[in-house]
Structure formats: structure tokens, C-alpha cells
Amino acid sequence: MTGAAAGRLTADDNLFLVMERVVDLPVVNQVVWRLESDVDADLVNRLGDGLRAGRLSRLAVRTAGPTRDLWRFTPDAGVVATSELQVRPGGEGDWARTQLEAPVDSVAGPSWRLTAAPTSDGRVLVSLVFSHVVADGGAILAAVDEAVRGRPRPLDVVGGRPVADALSLSRATVSAARELFWNRGASAAREPRPMADDVPFTCPTIAVTVDSDLFDATARGADGTPNTLFVALVLGVLERSGRVATGDAVQINLPVSTRGEDDLRSNASSAATADVTVSDDRYDDLCELRASCKEAYVRRERDVDPFVSTVVVAQALPDAVVRRLAAGAGTPLCLASALGDLPSSFATLGGATTGPVAMRSTTVGASAAQLAAAGGGVSAWSSRTPGVVTLCFAGLDPLAIPDRQRLTDLVLGELERWDLPAQVWLD
Numbered sequence: 001m002t003g004a005a006a007g008r009l010t011a012d013d014n015l016f017l018v019m020e021r022v023v024d025l026p027v028v029n030q031v032v033w034r035l036e037s038d039v040d041a042d043l044v045n046r047l048g049d050g051l052r053a054g055r056l057s058r059l060a061v062r063t064a065g066p067t068r069d070l071w072r073f074t075p076d077a078g079v080v081a082t083s084e085l086q087v088r089p090g091g092e093g094d095w096a097r098t099q100l101e102a103p104v105d106s107v108a109g110p111s112w113r114l115t116a117a118p119t120s121d122g123r124v125l126v127s128l129v130f131s132h133v134v135a136d137g138g139a140i141l142a143a144v145d146e147a148v149r150g151r152p153r154p155l156d157v158v159g160g161r162p163v164a165d166a167l168s169l170s171r172a173t174v175s176a177a178r179e180l181f182w183n184r185g186a187s188a189a190r191e192p193r194p195m196a197d198d199v200p201f202t203c204p205t206i207a208v209t210v211d212s213d214l215f216d217a218t219a220r221g222a223d224g225t226p227n228t229l230f231v232a233l234v235l236g237v238l239e240r241s242g243r244v245a246t247g248d249a250v251q252i253n254l255p256v257s258t259r260g261e262d263d264l265r266s267n268a269s270s271a272a273t274a275d276v277t278v279s280d281d282r283y284d285d286l287c288e289l290r291a292s293c294k295e296a297y298v299r300r301e302r303d304v305d306p307f308v309s310t311v312v313v314a315q316a317l318p319d320a321v322v323r324r325l326a327a328g329a330g331t332p333l334c335l336a337s338a339l340g341d342l343p344s345s346f347a348t349l350g351g352a353t354t355g356p357v358a359m360r361s362t363t364v365g366a367s368a369a370q371l372a373a374a375g376g377g378v379s380a381w382s383s384r385t386p387g388v389v390t391l392c393f394a395g396l397d398p399l400a401i402p403d404r405q406r407l408t409d410l411v412l413g414e415l416e417r418w419d420l421p422a423q424v425w426l427d
């Protein structure tokens with residue numbers, strides 16, 4: 001669904017709603033800005049007012065079926081808070097994690113939280129945490145840009161008549177089920193994972209910055225692109241974790257935005273899947289990896305993804321049935337999301353200078369046992385601001401990557417292998 005009206009949850013929205021409300025593996029996104037002192041509490045509060053008036057201020061309303069759940073626009077969907085307590089240098093990561101772990105709820109609210117605090121060295125930290133149900137990376141880029149420019153786009157809730165929606169959902173389900181039938185067996189089987197303790201587990205994350213000129217030159221030196229080099233780095237961190245080894249076949253998820261102009265959908269993306277064989281040849285020549293990524297994008301346009309069809313079918317099923325079907329579902333072993341150049345309005349929040357901007361997504365509130373069973377490995381996001389590439393990594397395997405120190409060692413070791421000096425600013 002594109003355009004100004006977005007009254008009912010799409011299948012992609014519903015996927016994250018199921019993870020949050022049914023499977024107890026809620027996916028939460030966070031953007032963290034480190035800005036100079038020209039960003040003050042008034043600016044942050046104005047940003048919050050713009051977000052309250054725009055596309056982000058939505059909550060999901062569950063329906064009894066057989067219709068899709070509804071969106072409800074409400075300026076009360078989010079929370080805005082500023083603090084005068086200074087964050088010491090080196091404490092940015094702890095502060096950001098504290099913001100990330102504060103509860104968000106796409107149904108009961110708040111579905112997003114905007115917070116800010118000064119640092120003792122004269123900077124300002126700003127965090128925007130939001131449920132993946134209400135926004136993906138593209139939606140948050142648009143929401144912040146619109147709020148900064150004073151042009152918020154409120155959600156025009158047009159859900160349609162229940163009977164018409166039930167018929168539409170039925171047709172979509174039949175079509176998706178037909179695709180699943182013809183493509184049965186296309187999904188790769190997931191190998192059983194070792195068991196982990198049933199204790200709370202916070203996925204470790206790290207954000208580093210790399211000089212963009214050096215990053216681009218390194219990519220060119222290996223006959224690759226900056227995006228290909230980013231994918232190679234993510235694969236390298238996964239290999240260093242012990243989850244894969246030389247000669248293994250690995251599927252790398254490459255999210256692709258499907259967001260159109262004037263598009264108010266919360267989630268508008270799909271994933272291309274690159275089939276890669278782990279080889280040290282990539283350190284000298286990225287051509288093969290580059291070709292695999294290119295083929296993945298072509299295949300995404302050409303073929304029907306069985307997972308997409310499954311997501312559509314799930315939207316028509318009761319929670320209890322979805323819970324049983326999702327018992328064997330997993331999270332990506334390797335995900336590399338290249339967000340590209342961030343708009344100036346987004347990167348500066350309306351201020352005069354740009355600092356590093358970290359964008360990441362993780363599971364909050366799950367146990368080590370749940371995450372180990374889901375089979376996830378390493379997920380990463382890259383973004384660019386003038387002169388800087390920011391790389392964010394998350395470890396989703398509590399056995400292979402049990403803590404921040406382990407993840408930090410893996411990431412810095414891989415960057416060193418590429419002769420890429422990096423500065424850690426969120427750990």
C-alpha cells in the first residue's frame with residue numbers, strides 16, 4: 001500500500017507484530033546521534049513535536065478477524081524526554097543501551113521514545129528508539145526529515161470496510177498459498193542449534209566509524225564497491241565468530257527498500273539473498289562477492305520468495321495458529337543493510353554540524369535460549385555522513401558472541417584484516 005492512506009497493517013508490519021506480540025521476540029530499532037553543542041533541549045523538543053504530528057505517531061489495533069489489524073493515529077504514541085545529567089566520554093554505549101532497553105509497545109504504547117542528554121565534553125547524545133512494527137529504516141528517515149523541516153505527514157487512517165478487507169485478505173491469502181505450493185521445498189532447512197540457558201540476554205552491539213575516503217579506496221583496491229566491502233566485513237565477522245568456516249555456503253540477507261514517493265507504510269522493504277561461499281580470496285578480490293550480490297538483486301526481482309508468501313498467509317491466521325507455525329522459524333544468519341548517505345536534515349537534526357549516526361536493530365527482552373534456537377548470527381548496518389562511514393554490528397548468537405567484548409574483538413579484528421583503522425564510539 002502506498003500513498004497517504006495506510007489504514008491497515010501490511011503483511012510486513014504484521015510479521016513484526018507477530019514477533020512482538022505472539023512469539024515474544026520483539027524487534028526494536030534505534031538511531032543514536034552524537035552531535036555538537038548547537039543542538040539543545042529546545043531543538044530536541046521541537047523534533048519531538050514534529051514526530052508526534054507525523055507518520056510515526058501510530059499504534060496498532062488488533063482485530064478479531066478475518067480482517068487485517070488497523071492503524072490508529074495518535075499524537076500520544078511517543079515519549080520525549082531530555083536530561084541534564086552529563087554522559088562521560090566512554091559512557092555513550094551504556095547510555096544508548098539504557099534507552100534501547102526502555103519498553104516500547106506497538107499496541108499499548110509508547111511505540112517510540114526520543115531522548116537526549118549532554119556529554120561532559122560538550123556534545124549532545126540523542127536516541128530515537130522505535131518498534132519495528134511502526135517503522136523501518138526508510139520510514140524513520142522520512143519521519144525525522146519531515147519533522148526537522150517542519151512538514152510532518154500525519155497518517156491518514158483509511159482502513160476500508162471490514163467486509164471488503166476480509167475479501168481482499170482472502171484473495172491475497174489464496175494467491176500466496178498457491179505460490180507456496182508451487183515453490184514448496186525452495187527454503188533452505190535450518191540446522192539444529194546448540195541449547196543455551198533460559199536466562200535474559202541482551203544482544204551485544206557495537207558502532208564504529210571509518211574514514212569514508214579510506215573505506216572507498218579499500219573497496220576499489222579489491223575491485224569492489226563500498227557496499228560490497230561492507231558485506232565482506234559482515235561475512236568476516238560471522239566467520240571469526242566460528243559460525244561458518246572456509247568452504248561453507250552462506251546466505252546473506254540484503255534488505256532492499258520498496259518505499260515509493262508519498263509512501264506512508266511503516267515497513268516497505270524486502271530482502272535479496274546472496275549465495276556466497278566463504279573464501280579468503282575476498283580479501284584480495286571482491287569481484288565474486290560483488291557478482292553474488294548483483295545476482296541476488298536480479299533474482300529478487302524475478303522470483304517469488306516463499307517467505308514473503310508465508311508472511312501473507314500468516315496475516316489471515318489466528319495468533320494461536322501462528323504461534324505454532326512460528327515455532328521452527330529463525331532469524332537471519334547474516335544480514336547486511338546498507339542505508340547509504342543520510343540526508344543532511346536527518347544527520348544534523350537541524351543543527352549546524354554532523355557527527356556520527358548509528359542505526360541498528362536488535363531483539364529486546366528475549367532469553368539466550370530463544371535466540372540460540374532462532375539461529376541468528378551477525379546483523380549489521382552501514383550509513384554515511386560527510387567524511388565518515390558508520391558501521392553498526394549486532395551479535396544474535398548468545399553462544400558464539402556472548403558479550404560486547406567478544407563482538408568488539410571480532411569487529412576490530414576484521415577491520416584490521418582490511419587495514420581499516422576504526423574508532424569505537426558505541427560499545
